[in-house]
Structures are given as structure tokens and as C-alpha cells.
Amino acid sequence: xxxxxxxxxWDPFALTCSSKSQTRANTLQRIEIGTDGVWEMQNEEGVLYxxxxxxxxxxxxxxxxxxxxxxxxxxxxxxxxxxxxxxxDVTFVIIKVQ
Numbered sequence: 443x444x445x446x447x448x449x450x451x452w453d454p455f456a457l458t459c460s461s462k463s464q465t466r467a468n469t470l471q472r473i474e475i476g477t478d479g480v481w482e483m484q485n486e487e488g489v490l491y492x493x494x495x496x497x498x499x500x501x502x503x504x505x506x507x508x509x510x511x512x513x514x515x516x517x518x519x520x521x522x523x524x525x526x527x528x529x530x531d532v533t534f535v536i537i538k539v540q
Contacts (some may be wrong), residue, residue, distance in 0.1 A: 474500060474511075476534035483519050488528040491519065509540040 471516050476496075483491040499518060512534070519532060 455499040474534060474536050477531055479528075479532040480515075480519065480534055483523055483524050483532060484526055484529070486524045487507055487534045491522050495522075518528035 481491055481493045481496050485491075499515060500511075503514055506514070515534065515536075
């Protein structure tokens, strides 16, 4: 939905994503920070969720409130994992500033 999403990897353990979009007179900025357990989540076949899927998720949901993005990401990761086990922590924080 937003074409101006900027994605930056700060180190091997964190990813920060932000977007700035003009809406009326306000500039919105959103930042997601997550540990590698988010994109290293594996499904039942051993396939990683991956950064590209995460980037696409962020782009598709950038217009939503932070709480909704968080809920949807949790649901998406849970569905992706299926009945596979969780080998790593999955931690993420979503912040929206107006």
C-alpha cells in the first residue's frame, strides 16, 4: 500500500523498518524492530519465513495501527510455522509516531 517503505538492517540480530507518508498535514513514521527469530521462523518443511516475506508483510500492512500490525504479524508467523516447533525467540516491537 505504501511505496515509500524504507527497510534497514542494523546488525545480524535486529531489523528496523520505517515509512514516511504524507496524510493530510501529518507525516507518519512507523518503526518495526525484531530479532532474527522472526525471519528465521521455520515451517514444517524447514523453510524459513525470511526477510523478503517480512518486508512484503510490512509493505502490505503499513497503513494499519501498530496494534493491528502486531496482531497480524503474530498470526501470520503462527500460521506459517504450522505444527513445527519454535527453536528461537520471536520478539518484535512496532512503533507508530504521528
